[in-house]
Amino acid sequence: MRILVVNCGSSSLKYQLLDMDGERIMASGLMERIGEPIGRVSHRTQTASGPIHQVTFERTMTNHRAAFREAIRQLTASATGAIAGPEEIDAVGHRVVHGGEAFREPTLVDPAVLDAIEKTIPLAPLHNPANLMVINIARELFPYIPQVVVFDTAFHHTIPPHARHYALPWSYYEELGVRRYGFHGISHRYVAREAARRLDLPLKSVNLITAHLGNGASICAIRDGASVDTSMGMTPLQGLIMGTRAGDLDPGVMMYIARRLNMSVDQLEEVLQNESGLKGICGMNDMRDIQKAAESGNERARLALDMFAHRCRHYIGAYAFELGRVDALIFTAGIGENDAHIRAACCGGLAPLGLELDPFKNQAPEDHHGEISAAGSRIKAYVIPTNEELEIARQTVKVVGSLG
Numbered sequence: 001m002r003i004l005v006v007n008c009g010s011s012s013l014k015y016q017l018l019d020m021d022g023e024r025i026m027a028s029g030l031m032e033r034i035g036e037p038i039g040r041v042s043h044r045t046q047t048a049s050g051p052i053h054q055v056t057f058e059r060t061m062t063n064h065r066a067a068f069r070e071a072i073r074q075l076t077a078s079a080t081g082a083i084a085g086p087e088e089i090d091a092v093g094h095r096v097v098h099g100g101e102a103f104r105e106p107t108l109v110d111p112a113v114l115d116a117i118e119k120t121i122p123l124a125p126l127h128n129p130a131n132l133m134v135i136n137i138a139r140e141l142f143p144y145i146p147q148v149v150v151f152d153t154a155f156h157h158t159i160p161p162h163a164r165h166y167a168l169p170w171s172y173y174e175e176l177g178v179r180r181y182g183f184h185g186i187s188h189r190y191v192a193r194e195a196a197r198r199l200d201l202p203l204k205s206v207n208l209i210t211a212h213l214g215n216g217a218s219i220c221a222i223r224d225g226a227s228v229d230t231s232m233g234m235t236p237l238q239g240l241i242m243g244t245r246a247g248d249l250d251p252g253v254m255m256y257i258a259r260r261l262n263m264s265v266d267q268l269e270e271v272l273q274n275e276s277g278l279k280g281i282c283g284m285n286d287m288r289d290i291q292k293a294a295e296s297g298n299e300r301a302r303l304a305l306d307m308f309a310h311r312c313r314h315y316i317g318a319y320a321f322e323l324g325r326v327d328a329l330i331f332t333a334g335i336g337e338n339d340a341h342i343r344a345a346c347c348g349g350l351a352p353l354g355l356e357l358d359p360f361k362n363q364a365p366e367d368h369h370g371e372i373s374a375a376g377s378r379i380k381a382y383v384i385p386t387n388e389e390l391e392i393a394r395q396t397v398k399v400v401g402s403l404g
């Protein structure tokens with residue numbers, strides 16, 4: 001079965017074509033700066049042994065429709081495309097950021113589903129409109145191909161009420177949907193499944209703490225294979241310190257800043273979304289730059305690293321306590337997969353709690369099948385590269401397969 005996975009942001013569109021017999025990537029691409037005067041297209045067609053065609057060029061794409069058409073053009077180009085025509089695609093899997101209360105699992109798209117996604121727009125005004133637009137375009141261009149929506153929030157629907165709700169007037173939940181939803185669910189689920197495989201245990205019986213540390217970052221507590229708590233909340237602003245997002249904050253601080261600086265709600269959101277986090281602390285949001293600056297004596301960069309790790313440890317500790325038994329701690333995403341210093345800082349001093357890293361393995365996890373914990377560590381630790389596209393494709397296959 002060939003699955004086209006589409007992951008689209010407000011000005012970008014990422015895609016991957018997978019042959020699910022063998023879970024092989026046939027082609028992938030990224031359209032950037034959609035709607036700007038000059039956009040950028042990157043596309044690669046590949047076989048099991050590597051890329052056979054790779055292009056990057058500039059092209060104006062006035063909207064997501066133009067970007068999607070360009071992606072299909074690249075996928076089906078006569079000399080270099082992965083397939084002869086769109087009829088060779090069996091299903092399209094779309095990543096949708098927010099599924100609200102309605103969506104607890106991947107779902108086949110029909111008009112009622114589109115209506116329900118439309119209703120979640122107030123909860124994710126930056127992401128869901130673009131997701132919805134591309135689903136509509138794909139349906140229009142390929143009405144005969146099944147479209148499946150896979151939600152970043154769905155994995156967290158198992159979070160119990162005591163961890164799900166905010167202590168606010170109850171009507172805000174009932175009337176406005178204010179509650180914790182959690183994000184990065186596609187990634188947390190993918191690495192949880194991979195971790196269970198490495199532990200040689202059924203997913204249904206593993207307790208894990210998964211740390212997705214990228215530009216956006218969240219930690220998830222997983223009991224018996226299901227999410228029971230996560231650091232992100234109603235929006236992806238809560239929890240860990242991120243590239244440009246503050247994470248947990250005394251709500252009183254927001255009122256204070258808004259009053260003192262005479263800020264509108266939109267201005268405040270802009271600060272919390274794009275000017276805070278690591279960037280707010282030290283002026284940089286790329287962890288590689290921050291590590292370099294800290295090494296050369298930049299104190300604010302050092303503080304940013306310490307604050308980042310401190311917040312991670314706070315959640316790891318809380319979730320270890322909440323779970324009682326932890327089989328493994330998993331690091332994933334850009335920072336989690338690549339930054340040995342941050343991993344060490346997150347786990348330092350936890351030997352009495354049963355978690356001890358092996359410093360050599362931590363420097364080169366790929367040489368040890370991702371395992372970075374010391375031989376005697378009761379809690380294992382792994383670095384597992386995330387693969388959200390593959391997870392979306394797997395879930396799409398499940399939905400399409402069940403159609404009979």
Ligand code: ADP
Binds near residue numbers: 213214285286334
């Ligand atoms: P997102 O998908 O949320 O945009 P990624 O998962 O790609 O984010 O992670 C981006 C982050 O990973 C950036 O902060 C980047 O600096 C960090 N990163 C990538 N490679 C490395 C590395 N080798 N060492 C440290 N940090 C890294």
